[in-house]
Amino acid sequence: MSNGRNHIKAINRRHEMMVGIVLSSLFMAIALFSGRAQEESVVIESALKKTLAGQYFSQKISASEHYDKQLDESKRTLINALLNQDAPARRHAQESNKLVDNTRLLGWVKAGKYYMSHHYLMQQASVAVDMKDHQQLGMIMRILAQLSASQGDLASAEVYLFEALGIFKQLNSQQDLANTHLLIGQMYARRRQVAQMAGWAYGDLLMARFYLSKGNYYQAKETLDMSIDDNLKLGRTGAVASAYKTMARYYRAVNDASGELYALIEAGKYYAHSGQSYQAQQVVQKLQQRQAPLDLIQSLEQQIELRLSRYESQVKIVHQAREYMQLYSLYKSKGEHGRA
Numbered sequence: 001m002s003n004g005r006n007h008i009k010a011i012n013r014r015h016e017m018m019v020g021i022v023l024s025s026l027f028m029a030i031a032l033f034s035g036r037a038q039e040e041s042v043v044i045e046s047a048l049k050k051t052l053a054g055q056y057f058s059q060k061i062s063a064s065e066h067y068d069k070q071l072d073e074s075k076r077t078l079i080n081a082l083l084n085q086d087a088p089a090r091r092h093a094q095e096s097n098k099l100v101d102n103t104r105l106l107g108w109v110k111a112g113k114y115y116m117s118h119h120y121l122m123q124q125a126s127v128a129v130d131m132k133d134h135q136q137l138g139m140i141m142r143i144l145a146q147l148s149a150s151q152g153d154l155a156s157a158e159v160y161l162f163e164a165l166g167i168f169k170q171l172n173s174q175q176d177l178a179n180t181h182l183l184i185g186q187m188y189a190r191r192r193q194v195a196q197m198a199g200w201a202y203g204d205l206l207m208a209r210f211y212l213s214k215g216n217y218y219q220a221k222e223t224l225d226m227s228i229d230d231n232l233k234l235g236r237t238g239a240v241a242s243a244y245k246t247m248a249r250y251y252r253a254v255n256d257a258s259g260e261l262y263a264l265i266e267a268g269k270y271y272a273h274s275g276q277s278y279q280a281q282q283v284v285q286k287l288q289q290r291q292a293p294l295d296l297i298q299s300l301e302q303q304i305e306l307r308l309s310r311y312e313s314q315v316k317i318v319h320q321a322r323e324y325m326q327l328y329s330l331y332k333s334k335g336e337h338g339r340a
Contacts, residue, residue, distance in 0.1 A: 078146040099124045099136050138167035201230040241270035272307035280304045
């Protein structure tokens with residue numbers, strides 16, 4: 001009886017030992033699998049980040065390239081519009097004196113002489129008003145809008161397009177209304193494109209500052225260059241100034257004194273160009289702290305004064321333009337189109 005019990009106990013101990021071995025093996029397998037899963041998760045996450053980064057830069061590059069293509073496309077659209085006028089416009093031109101010399105205008109546009117084109121069209125618009133030729137006035141307004149878009153001046157393009165739209169509504173010219181609405185849609189699409197580029201450029205500036213804080217100087221310099229180029233293309237001079245100020249930090253970090261002076265000078269110029277006088281003076285103070293050559297500081301102060309003066313003149317011009325627009329609306333509402 002005692003031997004039987006001992007035999008049963010021995011069997012139970014073997015079972016417990018086997019169960020322990022199996023459980024231990026199972027736990028080891030789970031731990032091993034978990035470790036591999038974590039490693040794979042890290043690898044996948046890293047790959048995902050690289051993919052997203054790649055998508056970021058590919059999207060940014062395509063956005064930058066698309067901006068230039070949009071300017072070229074606007075120019076081509078203008079040229080095609082001048083070459084192939086709508087049938088209603090051709091019939092109207094046969095019935096009355098044609099005010100716009102398309103051959104002359106095409107030559108200026110193809111040569112990039114936008115100022116001459118704009119001045120000529122404004123003169124002809126005045127003639128159309130005197131003749132009370134609203135059809136040709138609307139066409140001229142639309143051409144002026146396309147000319148402005150070819151220069152990237154979407155604010156002026158908007159004013160001209162809505163003026164053309166109002167004229168064609170009065171004339172009940174359905175084809176002209178449709179064409180003008182199409183151009184307005186394209187203009188808003190361009191505005192979104194510009195906003196997207198501004199976002200990319202700002203993102204570059206933030207990334208450059210992050211790289212600089214981590215000591216990744218090569219990436220910081222490369223990203224700053226992209227930010228400056230894109231902001232210059234967009235005419236965002238305040239953002240350009242901020243990027244050059246960060247560039248000065250980069251040059252200081254890599255012990256390039258001449259590069260730091262250059263970046264600070266450019267920052268001061270662009271701050272003044274955007275009307276930020278306080279920031280421009282701060283740059284001058286930094287140059288004094290760095291013991292920059294006196295003639296260099298004096299030259300920058302002259303540049304700052306000149307650019308601030310130009311900025312103030314531009315502000316006055318914009319203010320006058322708004323007053324003129326109010327007068328224009330007043331005269332137009334009274335039916336005094338010539339004075340308008």
